[in-house]
Amino acid sequence: xxxxxxxxxxxxxxxxxxxxxxxxxxxxxxxxxxxxxxxxxxxxxxxxxxxxxxxxxxxxxxxxxxxxxxxxxxxxxxxxxxxxxxxxxxxxxxxxxxxxxxxxxxxxxxxxxxxxxxxxxxxxxxxxxxxxxxxxxxxxxxxxxxxxxxxxxxxxxxxxxxxxxxxxxxxxxxxxxxxxxxxxxxxxxxxxxxxxxxxxxxxxxxxxxxxxxxxxxxxxxxxxxxxxxxxxxxxxxxxxxxxxxxxxxxxxxxxxxxxxxxxxxxxxxxxxxxxxxxxxxxxxxxxxxxxxxxxxxxxxxxxxxxxxxxxxxxxxxxxxxxxxxxxxxxxxxxxx
Numbered sequence: 102x103x104x105x106x107x108x109x110x111x112x113x114x115x116x117x118x119x120x121x122x123x124x125x126x127x128x129x130x131x132x133x134x135x136x137x138x139x140x141x142x143x144x145x146x147x148x149x150x151x152x153x154x155x156x157x158x159x160x161x162x163x164x165x166x167x168x169x170x171x172x173x174x175x176x177x178x179x180x181x182x183x184x185x186x187x188x189x190x191x192x193x194x195x196x197x198x199x200x201x202x203x204x205x206x207x208x209x210x211x212x213x214x215x216x217x218x219x220x221x222x223x224x225x226x227x228x229x230x231x232x233x234x235x236x237x238x239x240x241x242x243x244x245x246x247x248x249x250x251x252x253x254x255x256x257x258x259x260x261x262x263x264x265x266x267x268x269x270x271x272x273x274x275x276x277x278x279x280x281x282x283x284x285x286x287x288x289x290x291x292x293x294x295x296x297x298x299x300x301x302x303x304x305x306x307x308x309x310x311x312x313x314x315x316x317x318x319x320x321x322x323x324x325x326x327x328x329x330x331x332x333x334x335x336x337x338x339x340x341x342x343x344x345x346x347x348x349x350x351x352x353x354x355x356x357x358x359x360x361x362x363x364x365x366x367x368x369x370x371x372x373x374x375x376x377x378x379x380x381x382x383x384x385x386x387x388x389x390x391x392x393x394x395x396x397x398x399x400x401x402x403x404x405x406x407x408x409x410x411x412x413x414x415x416x417x418x419x420x421x422x423x424x425x426x427x428x429x430x431x432x433x434x435x436x437x
Contacts, residue, residue, distance in 0.1 A: 104153040106146045108160055115142045117167045118160065125178055132179075133159065162213065165202075169210055177403075181215055203248045206255070207301045212248045218401035219245060226360055229393040231353070233338075233361045233382065236397025239408045242362035243336050247296040249360070250332040254314060259358070261313065263333040264293045265349070267320045267340045290317050293336060320345055329354030338363035338379040340370055346378025366415075 110118065119126055119139045126137040126144075135148035135156045146156045162181045166173050201220045203212040214220040219241055225232045226249045234242045250262040294317065297306055309315045320341065335341070335349050338361045353359055363379040370377060386392045399412045 104148065104150045106153050106157055108144045108146070108157070110142050110144060110164065112142055114164050114167050115139065115144070117172050118144070118163050125175070128175065128178060129156070129159065162215075165211075165213055169213070177215075203245070203252050204255075205248060205251055205300055207251075207305055209248075209300050212245070212300070214245070215241075215403045216401040218395075218397045219403075222395045222397065223249060225393040225395050226358075229391060230357070231350075231359050231361070231386075231392045232395060233363075233379070233386070233392070234395045234397060235363055235365060235379065235383070236395075236401060237364055237366060237399055237412050239402040239412075240397040241401070241403055242364075242397065243292060243334070244296045244299075246334045246336075246360040246362060247293065248300055250334060251297075251300055253332050253358070259332045259356075260330045261332070262315045263328055263331050264290075264315070264317045264336070265320045265323055265334070266290055266293065266336045267338075267345065290319070293317055293334075320349065323352055324348055326352055327354045328352050328357055330356045331358075333357060333359040335359065335361045336363075338382075339365050339368045339377050341378035342370065343376055343378045343381045346382050350382070 120128075123137075123139055126139055129135075130137050133148075133156045134152045135146055137156070138145040138147070144160065146153050146160075148156070159181055163173060163178065166177055166181070170177075201214050201223045203223065205211060214223055218236075222232075222234055222242075222245060225234075226246065234246070236242055247262075247264070250259075250264075253259050254262055297315065301309070306315070310317075320335070331354070333353070338346065340363075341349065349361075350359075361379070361382070363377075365377065365380055368377050383394065387394070399416075402408050402412065
């Protein structure tokens with residue numbers, strides 16, 4: 102049964118969502134199976150009832166992105182439309198990505214999940230004291246964790262944010278880099294800085310770091326510490342050894358929360374130390390109450406559209422077995 106809906110947009114929303122010569126509308130039509138007609142600030146959506154409703158949700162999400170980011174790009178449209186047309190059920194049995202906004206009120210006013218998987222991830226972070234997110238590059242594992250941490254501190258739920266990473270990347274070693282120890286370590290932590298610079302105003306970030314509200318440290322510096330009333334993020338956890346992972350997990354103090362992120366298809370540990378702490382933790386912790394595993398997939402990739410195609414190509418070429426991901430059912434763990 103055909104349906105027709107109309108949405109009135111602001112001039113800026115219309116310009117951003119329609120795109121040059123309505124190219125974004127044509128892109129959305131192909132993805133959502135509807136007819137989109139833009140006239141001035143009016144958008145008409147024609148098609149089957151269920152498709153029109155999904156298209157209405159997509160346009161609503163794009164309006165929020167325009168308000169938050171100032172503009173949108175084709176990869177934003179792809180991510181939102183892919184998420185809205187996904188039939189993956191969320192924890193409450195529904196689909197879609199509405200709600201679950203992370204309120205920042207800084208450089209970014211709010212950050213919205215773009216896929217059902219991202220929405221479930223945000224929900225898990227808020228609900229559980231320990232969340233482990235496993236998924237490919239570009240799924241927002243680090244970015245959303247950092248955003249949730251900033252939101253929680255601003256709400257007064259925690260006194261500080263601790264961000265850490267193992268200092269191992271793509272086979273490189275610290276000794277090959279120039280400079281003193283601090284200069285050697287900083288490149289390994291740069292992705293965390295990038296997320297913070299994107300979320301917070303420079304002046305606010307500088308003030309938080311001066312007051313040690315935000316602390317960014319290599320994982321090796323965590324030994325012997327007890328972190329209370331802190332939101333702790335361990336990034337690139339696939340590059341921890343089993344001993345390092347156990348050390349990190351036992352740092353958790355009273356009134357603290359931890360998020361662990363990693364991609365088990367990109368393990369950079371030396372061959373003689375290839376037993377990843379993230380893989381080991383997915384087996385050891387799978388039955389512990391209060392621990393939540395979130396499994397993100399290529400459907401949650403929100404970077405350039407080519408990233409999703411690249412991940413698909415690698416999975417197809419390696420038969421889905423690169424770095425032994427056969428444990429994935431356990432990683433999904435669903436331990437409540």
